[in-house]
Amino acid sequence: xxxxxxxxxxxxxxxxxxxxxxxxxxxxxxxxxxxxxxxxxxxxxxxxxxxxxxxxxxxxxxxxxxxxxxxxxxxxxxxxxxxxxxxxxxxxxxxxxxxxxxxxxxxxxxxxxxxxxxxxxxxxxxxxxxxxxxxxxxxxxxxxxxxxxxxxxxxxxxxxxxxxxxxxxxxxxxxxxxxxxxxxxxxxxxxxxxxxxxxxxxxxxxxxxxxxxxxxxxxxxxxxxxxxxxxxxxxxxxxxxxxxxxxxxxxxxxxxxxxxxxxxxxxxxxxxxxxxxxxxxxxxxxxxxxxxxxxxxxxxxxxxxxxxxxxxxxxxxxxxxxxxxxxxxxxxxxxxxxxxxxxxxxxxxxxxxxxxxxxxxxxxxxxxxxxxxxxxxxxxxxxxxxxxxxxxxxxxxxxxxxxxxxxxxxxxxxxxxxxxxxxxxxxxxxxxxxxxxxxxxxxxxxxxxxxxxxxxxxxxxxxxxxxxxxxxxxxxxxxxxxxxxxxxxxxxxxxxxx
Numbered sequence: 001x002x003x004x005x006x007x008x009x010x011x012x013x014x015x016x017x018x019x020x021x022x023x024x025x026x027x028x029x030x031x032x033x034x035x036x037x038x039x040x041x042x043x044x045x046x047x048x049x050x051x052x053x054x055x056x057x058x059x060x061x062x063x064x065x066x067x068x069x070x071x072x073x074x075x076x077x078x079x080x081x082x083x084x085x086x087x088x089x090x091x092x093x094x095x096x097x098x099x100x101x102x103x104x105x106x107x108x109x110x111x112x113x114x115x116x117x118x119x120x121x122x123x124x125x126x127x128x129x130x131x132x133x134x135x136x137x138x139x140x141x142x143x144x145x146x147x148x149x150x151x152x153x154x155x156x157x158x159x160x161x162x163x164x165x166x167x168x169x170x171x172x173x174x175x176x177x178x179x180x181x182x183x184x185x186x187x188x189x190x191x192x193x194x195x196x197x198x199x200x201x202x203x204x205x206x207x208x209x210x211x212x213x214x215x216x217x218x219x220x221x222x223x224x225x226x227x228x229x230x231x232x233x234x235x236x237x238x239x240x241x242x243x244x245x246x247x248x249x250x251x252x253x254x255x256x257x258x259x260x261x262x263x264x265x266x267x268x269x270x271x272x273x274x275x276x277x278x279x280x281x282x283x284x285x286x287x288x289x290x291x292x293x294x295x296x297x298x299x300x301x302x303x304x305x306x307x308x309x310x311x312x313x314x315x316x317x318x319x320x321x322x323x324x325x326x327x328x329x330x331x332x333x334x335x336x337x338x339x340x341x342x343x344x345x346x347x348x349x350x351x352x353x354x355x356x357x358x359x360x361x362x363x364x365x366x367x368x369x370x371x372x373x374x375x376x377x378x379x380x381x382x383x384x385x386x387x388x389x390x391x392x393x394x395x396x397x398x399x400x401x402x403x404x405x406x407x408x409x410x411x412x413x414x415x416x417x418x419x420x421x422x423x424x425x426x427x428x429x430x431x432x433x434x435x436x437x438x439x440x441x442x443x444x445x446x447x448x449x450x451x452x453x454x455x456x457x458x459x460x461x462x463x464x465x466x467x468x469x470x471x472x473x474x475x476x477x478x479x480x481x482x483x484x485x486x487x488x489x490x491x492x493x494x495x496x497x498x
Contacts, residue, residue: 002032004178006041007185007200009048020175020204025091025322026312028360034178036203042170042210045199049141049168050216052196057138057166061115064164068112070191075105078187082180086151087313089177091322091362092275094314097152104156106445107463111164117468118165130480136472138166139218139242143211145232146181147224148174148324149278149384155181157449158221159198161467163188168197170217172207176324212236219471221462222246223280225382226408226454233457244458244470248382249280249410249451252403253439254425255288255297256396256416263437264415265300269319271413271439272388273308273366276320277332280455281411281433281440285372285379285389287399294392298347298370301388305348305366312358322362323385329362332385336367339378339389345370350386374402382408396421404430410451413439432456 004022018036023029056064075082083097092100110117122133144158155171162169173181178200185200201207211217212235219242222232226247236243253271255264264286271283288294311318323329333351340346350365364386372379372389379389393399403412413435414425422436432451435441443449443464450461460470 001030004032004034004182004202006035006037006045006202007182007198008041008045009195009199020202022089022176022178023325023362024088025324025362026088026314026358028326028362031088032179034175034202036175037201037207038203039210041201041203042207042214045170045201046141046214046216048196048199049170052194053138053140053166053168056168056194056197059166061118061164061166064166065112065114067188067192068108068114068160068164071188071193072105072108072112074187074191075101075108075184078183082152082183084314085183086177086180087321089179090148090151091313091324092278093311093318093321094316096275096320097313100150101152103442104150104153104160107157107467108160110445110463111160114161114164114468117465118472126478127480129483130478132476132478134474134476136165136468137475138472140167141170141217142167142219142221142471143170143172143217145172145208145211145220145222145224146174148176149275149280150223151177151180152184154223155184157463157467161463162221162471163193163197165468165471167471169199170211171198171200172203172211173200175202175204178202208232209235212241213239215239218242220244221470229457230454242470244450244460244462245456246280246450246462247455247457248384248408249282249455250285250379250382250406250408251281251283251411251413252285252287252391252406253283254393254399254403254412254414254416255286255293256414256418256421257290257293258417259293259415260417261297261300264297265304267415267439268301268388269304269308273305273320273386276323276364277386278323278328278384279440281442282384283411283413283439284383284387285391285402287391287393287402289393289396289399291392294370294390298390301368302347305368305388308366310353310363310365311355312361320386323364324362326362328385329364332364332383332387335378335381335383335385336387339369339372339376339387342376342378344372344376344378344389374405380407396425400425400429404428407453408451408455409453410455411435411441413437413441
């Protein structure tokens, strides 16, 4: 049985008293075991990071950028290997796995321009003979705790910027699909990254708590469920760390009466069911405005959903593959039953789906609910599976209130041909990321990613210039070069720029 080990100071981390099972979601069989680390493994990683980080921070930004360029080329050269490895542990289809990797690479591309992003500010003559300038310096050691649903993209979002600005970085990936993060660390080392600058430690809550409590780790970035995100944020801040913790989501798609319903159905099919719905930016709630819109949309959705192909992750014709493990499959099916019990109309039932030859795989067919109401628990909570809910709204104002008043505020979309409605919606909706005729509004790498309300804890978003700000601290220098004429009379007066 294959053993997935830590990567500490560029080498495997040794044995472990505890391990976790890594499944093949297509077959339901255990394909590997991952070592669970303890405080001892984390201490070794921190010691290696402390030894390596000062020299890396002193390396000029252009040379650090060259490592990013080399790494990008290596990932592209190994794209097929990485995508198949990712699919084999997560279950998403190969094309989606490549998208996962590519969206992470786009942040690496941004990090290739880090010399420009790190430029400070300068004011000449701020006072008599006085100049003021600022510089951005690395924090020291950062850490990332990443979820199972994007085992390439999110580790790259965090580590790329953190490393490029001069930090050492310790990654704790999900124990459900840890092989791709390990392989990415190997490729970083091949690209020229010094040993100790990027390390991978595996584990469960014990390792998470060790990271949050370690005094040498200055900042932590997290993505996962909202309850855990809140826990990570609170515990990390109490330990004196800078923390960004991204949580769950319940993204809405508002469909106005003038929308192109054929395009909406095509968009919803991918946004709601792609990657088996295991995306924090999935679109699991559609809000048609008016019953005529809702009835017409439902009529078009049903045949589109019934045509979706669920298959093994290597099936090039499949729209999506299995969910990550048996426990998650049971959780999603439990939410479907909750929706039925609450009185929602189950139009398409994806439970009980099996794939010939893969009867033990973790497959769930697509499900569609209609007449879901805001009072239902299945609407209020994140299902994180291939389930689409229709919540009917009588008018624009009612539709606007639904995502605005929901506990989550990650993403939202509006489908319309009306520019005024779109502009009004974007300005007023209480959600962090907005799409206008874009079903999954994940910003490009040189903008920033982050939700509102219980979708994010902390004040600084991920990647783009927000990422640079999160992983650095600003130092401001006020300088004067005296001309040789001392002015002792003002020595005890607070300096001003007058």
